[in-house]
Every structure is written in structure tokens, then in C-alpha cells.
Amino acid sequence: MTGLRHRRSWVVLIFLAVVAALAGTVWRYGYLQALEQLARRAEGDLALASDRLSTELQVYQELAVLLTDHPMFDALDDPARRVAAQAQLLEVADKTAALDVAYADLSGRVLVSANGLTPEDVSGTAYFRRALQGALGSDHGVRAPLNRRAYYYAAPTFDATGHVRGAVVVVADVASIELAWPGNAPAVFFTDVNGEVFITNRFELLFWTRPPGGIGLVPPDGPAPEFRAAQTGVHEIWNIRWGPYVPERALHLQRHLPIVGLTGEILVNAAPARRLAWLQSSAVAAICLAFGAMLFLATERRRTLAQANAVLETRVARRTRALSEANALLRQEISERKEAEAALTRAQADLVQAGKLSALGQMSAGISHELNQPLMAIRSFAENGTEYLARGRADKAGENLARIADLAHRMGRIIRNLRAFARQESEDVRQVDIVAILDSAIELTGARMRQDAVTIRFVRPDRPIWVRGGDVRLGQVFVNLLTNAADAMEGRDGKTIEIEVAETGPLRVIIRDNGPGIDVPDKVFEPFYSTKEVGASEGMGLGLSISYGIVQSFGGDIRGENGPDGGAVFTVQLEPWQAEQAA
Structure with a gap:
């Protein structure tokens, strides 16, 4: 009896270990799948934010190019023409929300400015030197007298001989661009070649810089907060504590924007992916444990019946030996009854076990394999419908809901067909x-x-x-x-x-x-x-x-x-x- 209990304990421990390994595998697979979907949505959000930034800055770039041929920059030696040119530039700045619009001559001296926020001498700036070479110059930073984050564009102007005679400078306000971004968007920030955060929708990260190691960010002053980076599959996960509006466990993606000289990065909360993976692994573990409990109870019942049957056979044999000398006919009847009872017990046990194993095989062989494709389609149409509703396209959302209803009806038919196929029905x-x-x-x-x-x-x-x-x-x-x-x-x-x-x-x-x-x-x-x-x-x-x-x-x-x-x-x-x- 002790040996039997020892073997049963080992069987239970091995079963629990297998269930734990299976649940861990399901968790890993579910987590990677959820991260893959999260990465696709994050790539879309980052692309949208990058396109929005590029589009906003392109307005000021095109403004600088369009103003190069304007006649108001001719004969600015005349004070009256300077006053008129300043009024026109002020009107352009007000209509385009530019911080300043100015014109500088070949030496870099600013002859006229809309708001007077451009330095009087821009000869030492990179964007002006680029314009003197006949190309469009651009730069960004925090410079006097603005003392604000600004993006600069300089477009060259040419004289009648085709030589550069000056440049139109347009100054864009970065803060006004950030205010136009949605407040519920994931954390997005744009870093320059020095690794400094110059544009972001999380102002607590402004001017944070990339550390010498090249991963994460550190504040411009004060101690660096907690930061750990881990690689999960092909995805980079950051464990951070940077503030209440930045997720503690985030999926990190980045995208280079050579047109504006910045790198866009996004941090998306990865906690929902972990919760989904835990839910899937818990469901698999619960199903396996329930099946194991049912199998254990069935085995225990069969063992108890076998022991009772063995005791009964022993008693019948003892009584048969006692009565065999008294009545041969009674011995024969008792023997036939024993054989019939043993055959019936074996047939009942075999029938119950075969029925349970058959039902288990039919269910596991069909449902998980047949419903995956419609479920994936329903999820895809649901995500599309949500996106169309967010865009106000109710007609397209209705089409997706109709397809979901059709797929749900089709899933019902698939379940009926799988049940019929499992029972060998046609x-x-x-x-x-x-x-x-x-x-x-x-x-x-x-x-x-x-x-x-x-x-x-x-x-x-x-x-x-x-x-x-x-x-x-x-x-x-x-x-x-x-x-x-x-x-x-x-x-x-x-x-x-x-x-x-x-x-x-x-x-x-x-x-x-x-x-x-x-x-x-x-x-x-x-x-x-x-x-x-x-x-x-x-x-x-x-x-x-x-x-x-x-x-x-x-x-x-x-x-x-x-x-x-x-x-x-x-x-x-x-x-x-x-x-x-x-x-």
C-alpha cells in the first residue's frame, strides 16, 4: 500500500509539472502574439505622429521657399520699403502662426523681421550658411532672443545674375505644434542627433538625453530614474519609472526622420499584453487540472471497484470450497455466476473508459482547430469597425459589424458540422x-x-x-x-x-x-x-x-x-x- 501511494504521488507531481510547463509555453506564445499586435498598432501611431510633425514643419518650409521671389525684399535700403516689408511679414507670421519671418542679406545681417525675434546677425548659424550655398537650410534649438524651442528654415534668394543675395528665414514654434497633438495618444518623443528629446507629447521628458550606453533616457539634471531594458523575442521592453503619464512597462519602437533631422520614438503600455497572456495560460491550466481531476477520480473509482471485486471473489471462492462437497450443482451455479459477474464488471469498466477517452478525443480534435480562422477574422473586423467609428465612418463600421454577424453565424454552423463529424455523422x-x-x-x-x-x-x-x-x-x-x-x-x-x-x-x-x-x-x-x-x-x-x-x-x-x-x-x-x- 505504501508503494502504491508513493507511485500515485509521483504521478500527481509529474502531471502538475507538465501542466505548469504547458501553461508557461502558452503564456510565452500568447505574450509574443499580443506584443506583435501591440507593435503593429504602435508602428501606426508612431507613423501618424511622425507624419503629423513632418507635415506641420513642411508648412513653414514651403513658406520660406514661396517668399524668396516676393518683391517686398527689393530695395530694402529705403526705410519706407523696410516698414512696408515688415508689415507684410507680420501679416504672414500672424496667418501662419510662425514665431518670426525675417530677411537677411549676404553678410547675415537681418534687414527686416516680422516680430523682431530673429537675431540681428545670423551669419554664424548653420541654416544661414546652408542657404548661402544655394540650398534650403534648416536647424532647431533654443536660441536667444527667443529662448524657446524653435525650428528654423532658411531659403536663398537670388539676384538677376543667379547669385545668392540673401535668405528668407522662417521660425516655427515647436510648442504650438505639440499642443495640436491628441492628449490620449501614447508617449511619443523625437530626439536629435545628440540624443536630446526636443519634441514630445510628454513634457516631463523634455530635454532628456540618451546616456553614453545608448539605451534609455536620463534627465538634464538630478539623479537618473530607474531603467531596465529587456528583449522579448524581437521586441524591446523598457521597465521605467519616469512619471505618472509614462507606462512603467512599455514597448519601445523608433523611426528615423531624415527630412527633419530627428528620430521618432514611442512608448506603448505592454501591461495589457501580459494580462492577456496570463488569462490564456490560466485558462489552459484550469482545463488541464479539471481534466486531470476527472481522470484521477475515474481511476480511483475503478481501483476501488477492482479491490471490492477481488474481495468478493475471495469470499465467493471460500464459500464455494465449503459447499462444493455438499452440492455439485450449487458449485456449478456459483462458478457460472462468478464468471458472469467478472465479465460484466470488465465490460462495464472498459465501456466507461472507452466512452470517456472517445469524447475527449472528439472535443480536442475539432474545436480549437476549426474556430481559429473565423475568430481571427472577427477580431480583424472588430478592430476595423472601432477604427471607422473613431473616424466617424458609421457606414463602414456597419459593414464590419455585418461581417462579424455573418462570421458568428458561420461559426455556429462550423460547430454543428464539427459535432456531426466527430460523431461520424455526415x-x-x-x-x-x-x-x-x-x-x-x-x-x-x-x-x-x-x-x-x-x-x-x-x-x-x-x-x-x-x-x-x-x-x-x-x-x-x-x-x-x-x-x-x-x-x-x-x-x-x-x-x-x-x-x-x-x-x-x-x-x-x-x-x-x-x-x-x-x-x-x-x-x-x-x-x-x-x-x-x-x-x-x-x-x-x-x-x-x-x-x-x-x-x-x-x-x-x-x-x-x-x-x-x-x-x-x-x-x-x-x-x-x-x-x-x-x-
């Missing part, structure tokens, strides 16, 4: 359009294909082609084939999937890719056979096995082979729909 064979089913599969996998830069070439017939089958399950077959082709071509250039409907001879749907091909074509339709790496998305090895069963249930056939030019070729043969068959 969906009613009816007339379906294989062209429409292929269009639906291509649309369902469109986001994945665009993300992986996969080109789908579908030689689409210009009319419906009717076959015997079910639209939901046939659609899932082609979704599985398309996603498997995309997975096989991962890391390659020029990824292409070709789809052809051949009507000569047996009706066939041919799907080709330019991936590495199939290692063992004879095993590709076996359950749990997969060439994907452990932990890879959808790498359970059930997709092609389920697809094979679906096509077989409709009287068709599916086979996979390697093409003559490389890549995999899957051929799905289906039975055409004929009126006499329907009759």
Missing part, C-alpha cells in the same frame, strides 16, 4: 458553388496573406460550378490548404499560391505553392503528423487529416504531392452536381 449533401466557396476561403485568409506578403493567383471561372458537398466544411478544407501553404512558405521571397478549377476529366481544385514541398507525401494526411516547429501556430497536425475526412464524406478525394518545379501541389477531386442525382 452533413446533408446538397448543391454548392465551388467558386463561391473558394472566394469565401480567399477572403477569410486575406488578412493573413497580406500580412505574410503572399500573392494568391486564382484563375476564377466566370460562372458557378456546382458540386456535391457542404459549403461550410468544404470552405474549411480550402482554408486549411491555404494557411498550410502560407506556413510552408514562411521566410521565402516571392511567395505565391495558385488556385485552379479544372473541369476536364474529373472535377478538380488544384492548389500550388512555391514553398519547400512535402517531405513525406504518404504521411501528410495522417493525424498528428506535422512538419511545423513545436509551439508554432496551428501546429497540431490535424488540419489535413480532418480535411481528408471531410472530402471523403462527400464522395471525393484529396491528395498531396510535390510539383515538377518545386513546391507542394494539393488536388481536391469532387463529384459534380447532376439533376438526376438530386432526383
Whole structure:
């Protein structure tokens, strides 16, 4: 008994260790997936902020260029013309919100200024020296007499001989550009070549600089706050305590802006990604523990019944030996009863165990694999709908909501079909359009294909082609084939999937890719056979096995082979729909 308890304790400990390892794997995978989605949104936010900054500054750049040919800069030696030119420049500055607009001669002396905020001599500035070379000059910084953050543009003016005779200087107020940014946007800041934060929507980070190590930021004065950087997959995560409006755990991305001479950087809160990963791993651990508890109780019950049966057999044998000499007929009846009871007990135990294992196999083999594609599409349409609502485009948001409702209805049909397939039931064979089913599969996998830069070439017939089958399950077959082709071509250039409907001879749907091909074509339709790496998305090895069963249930056939030019070729043969068959 002690040895049995010891073995049971080891089994429980091993099971808990496996569950912990599985939950950790799910957490890691879910966290990386969530960070990938967060990075895509952060890249969009950073691109939007960078484009907004470039557009704002471009207004002042174009203003400087447009003013170079203005006649008000002619004959500024006349005091009256200077007064008139100053009035015109003041009007331009007021209309464009520029801090100052000025004109300097060839020596760098400012002859006229809208607000008088430009230094009287700009000959030593980099932007003016660039303008003297006949090109557009630009610079930024905090300089007297402004003592404010400003961006400078200098455009050269030319005389009748084509020589530079001066420059138009336009000074942009950086603070006014920052005030126009949304207040609920992630933390964005722009650093110059010296690593100093010059523009940001978090004013507490203003003038922070990059330390000598090249990672993070330190304030211009005072001690450096806590900072740690970690690499999670391909993503850089910063653990910081820089203020109440900067996330403590943030995903860091950057983008170079050579046009304005700055580098845009963004910090996006990574806490939601961790919460989602914990939720997924907790759900997997809870399911595994529940299954383990049920299996443990079933095993304990079976062991108890076996012990009781052994005790009963011992007692019956003892009594049988006592009565065997008295009545041979009674001995025979008792022996037959013992055999019947033992056979019944074994049959009941085997039937209960087989039923539980069968139900478990049916549920785990279908639901997680079949619902992933519609769920990904629903999530994509939901994100698009949210974005359209934010932009005030209710009609487009309504279209996305309608597609979500359609996909939810389709998921319900998929669940019913999976239940029927798991019970070895068949969906009613009816007339379906294989062209429409292929269009639906291509649309369902469109986001994945665009993300992986996969080109789908579908030689689409210009009319419906009717076959015997079910639209939901046939659609899932082609979704599985398309996603498997995309997975096989991962890391390659020029990824292409070709789809052809051949009507000569047996009706066939041919799907080709330019991936590495199939290692063992004879095993590709076996359950749990997969060439994907452990932990890879959808790498359970059930997709092609389920697809094979679906096509077989409709009287068709599916086979996979390697093409003559490389890549995999899957051929799905289906039975055409004929009126006499329907009759």
C-alpha cells in the first residue's frame, strides 16, 4: 500500500509539472502574439505622429521657399520699403502662426523681421550658411532672443545674375505644434542627433538625453530614474519609472526622420499584453487540472471497484470450497455466476473508459482547430469597425459589424458540422458553388496573406460550378490548404499560391505553392503528423487529416504531392452536381 501511494504521488507531481510547463509555453506564445499586435498598432501611431510633425514643419518650409521671389525684399535700403516689408511679414507670421519671418542679406545681417525675434546677425548659424550655398537650410534649438524651442528654415534668394543675395528665414514654434497633438495618444518623443528629446507629447521628458550606453533616457539634471531594458523575442521592453503619464512597462519602437533631422520614438503600455497572456495560460491550466481531476477520480473509482471485486471473489471462492462437497450443482451455479459477474464488471469498466477517452478525443480534435480562422477574422473586423467609428465612418463600421454577424453565424454552423463529424455523422449533401466557396476561403485568409506578403493567383471561372458537398466544411478544407501553404512558405521571397478549377476529366481544385514541398507525401494526411516547429501556430497536425475526412464524406478525394518545379501541389477531386442525382 505504501508503494502504491508513493507511485500515485509521483504521478500527481509529474502531471502538475507538465501542466505548469504547458501553461508557461502558452503564456510565452500568447505574450509574443499580443506584443506583435501591440507593435503593429504602435508602428501606426508612431507613423501618424511622425507624419503629423513632418507635415506641420513642411508648412513653414514651403513658406520660406514661396517668399524668396516676393518683391517686398527689393530695395530694402529705403526705410519706407523696410516698414512696408515688415508689415507684410507680420501679416504672414500672424496667418501662419510662425514665431518670426525675417530677411537677411549676404553678410547675415537681418534687414527686416516680422516680430523682431530673429537675431540681428545670423551669419554664424548653420541654416544661414546652408542657404548661402544655394540650398534650403534648416536647424532647431533654443536660441536667444527667443529662448524657446524653435525650428528654423532658411531659403536663398537670388539676384538677376543667379547669385545668392540673401535668405528668407522662417521660425516655427515647436510648442504650438505639440499642443495640436491628441492628449490620449501614447508617449511619443523625437530626439536629435545628440540624443536630446526636443519634441514630445510628454513634457516631463523634455530635454532628456540618451546616456553614453545608448539605451534609455536620463534627465538634464538630478539623479537618473530607474531603467531596465529587456528583449522579448524581437521586441524591446523598457521597465521605467519616469512619471505618472509614462507606462512603467512599455514597448519601445523608433523611426528615423531624415527630412527633419530627428528620430521618432514611442512608448506603448505592454501591461495589457501580459494580462492577456496570463488569462490564456490560466485558462489552459484550469482545463488541464479539471481534466486531470476527472481522470484521477475515474481511476480511483475503478481501483476501488477492482479491490471490492477481488474481495468478493475471495469470499465467493471460500464459500464455494465449503459447499462444493455438499452440492455439485450449487458449485456449478456459483462458478457460472462468478464468471458472469467478472465479465460484466470488465465490460462495464472498459465501456466507461472507452466512452470517456472517445469524447475527449472528439472535443480536442475539432474545436480549437476549426474556430481559429473565423475568430481571427472577427477580431480583424472588430478592430476595423472601432477604427471607422473613431473616424466617424458609421457606414463602414456597419459593414464590419455585418461581417462579424455573418462570421458568428458561420461559426455556429462550423460547430454543428464539427459535432456531426466527430460523431461520424455526415452533413446533408446538397448543391454548392465551388467558386463561391473558394472566394469565401480567399477572403477569410486575406488578412493573413497580406500580412505574410503572399500573392494568391486564382484563375476564377466566370460562372458557378456546382458540386456535391457542404459549403461550410468544404470552405474549411480550402482554408486549411491555404494557411498550410502560407506556413510552408514562411521566410521565402516571392511567395505565391495558385488556385485552379479544372473541369476536364474529373472535377478538380488544384492548389500550388512555391514553398519547400512535402517531405513525406504518404504521411501528410495522417493525424498528428506535422512538419511545423513545436509551439508554432496551428501546429497540431490535424488540419489535413480532418480535411481528408471531410472530402471523403462527400464522395471525393484529396491528395498531396510535390510539383515538377518545386513546391507542394494539393488536388481536391469532387463529384459534380447532376439533376438526376438530386432526383
